[in-house]
Amino acid sequence: MDFSFMRDTFFSLLSGVPLTLNLALTAVAFGAVLAMLLALMRMSGIRVLDAIAQAYVFVFRGTPLLVQIFLIYYGLGQFRPTLQELGLWTFFREPYWCAVLALTLNTGAYASEIFRGGLQSVPHQQVEAARACGMSGFLLFRRIVFPIAVRQALPAYGSEIILMVKATSLASVITMMEVTGIAAKLISQTFRAVEVFVVAGLIYLILNFAITRIIMALEWWLSPHLRRPPAVEPRLEAAHV
């Protein structure tokens, strides 16, 4: 192994990290809103909304992400005149926005199932107790249901965020130069696949390790009731004199 080559590779790949994180975080942020919407649709009890959300999840979880990216980036080009008329072409012309859109739609489908699991895990007693105190509607959701659901869903949602970071690598196929895109370029220029792979893999592992830690810290912060109470200083004077 050639360490000076690996050091240079490390710094070239590092320049792709901002784009990787940018894609992942933008998609996760928009995807979370979409997922919440889908989860509420599934739990609304209105049959039409439930069926729409179910079909959406089925389609986006049942097809490869790369197909979704190609469908948006190349496929919509077939309707270019229409899109130009609508003024949407400037959006769909950019590989960045196509990648963000595909990742958002994709993570929305996966995360909605996670959120639904979290919402369903909220104990009935809690809701009943809140109703007994006179809470209802949005207040009940904001104060009782949402916090409990978030805490339940957080571990699974953490894995989904990591999956998203990995999924951003597919954006390299539509010319986005994030970490994998730069790695592919370096490999095809130098033919030193193993060294580039090791360095790129290391970068992804560091990113994912950091995300795992952040999620773990969030989990710890959100569950004070599950922690052992802080040790009380024993009183020094004797109990009986």
Added chain:
Amino acid sequence: MQQLSYFELVGFGPNGWGWALLTATGMTLAVAACGFLIGSVVGTFVAWGKIGGNLAVRSLADGYTTVLRGIPDLLVIYLFYFGGSAALGAIGSLFGAEGFIGVPAFLTGALAIGIVSGAYQAEVFRGAFQVVSKGEIEAARSVGMHRWLMFRRIIAPQVLRYAIPGLGNTWQLVLKESALISVTGLVELLRQSHIAAGSTRRPFDFYITAAVLYLIITWVSTYLFQRAETYSLRGLRRAS
């Protein structure tokens, strides 16, 4: 030239791409199935290392599953494709061959998928093994079964029974991952759609067809795995 209708385009007529798409779907299934089987073999050994290995083997197995589940699959595919060609080129130059030697895309694709899905399957097998009751294994040992016989008669059937749902999830992952192999030029479903889209300038029609074909495959496999699950649980009493 007059515009072909959608059904002429993806149909089986003289100008249709139907047969090409169907063949490519077969290729997708073949490469996914090969990758999945390689992954099962890898996963079995890695799970074995995680359960029964000494500290060195265990940390090696843990490292493998952590690393392979933490890096993008596309990178692994690039490693196998370009790394394989580089290695073959180095071997070839020993024998006097010169220049770039391409590795068969099917082989590298199946291997890359196998190595990645092996990490997921190892976790599935390990989880399933922990459900097998210790009493069964003690009973097998007490009637004098040796390791291989015990594995074949007692452990493998029960682990497989509990692993079916997890294996179903892994198979879906593998299926979707197989689309990534199109970057190496293997003519599977996505690559074929790309080719057809390029030559007819009807990208949307072909990618939506590919999406529908993928959906059919995942839908049928979900059904088959559900059937397999009910079949495997036929002897078990459900606590309900």
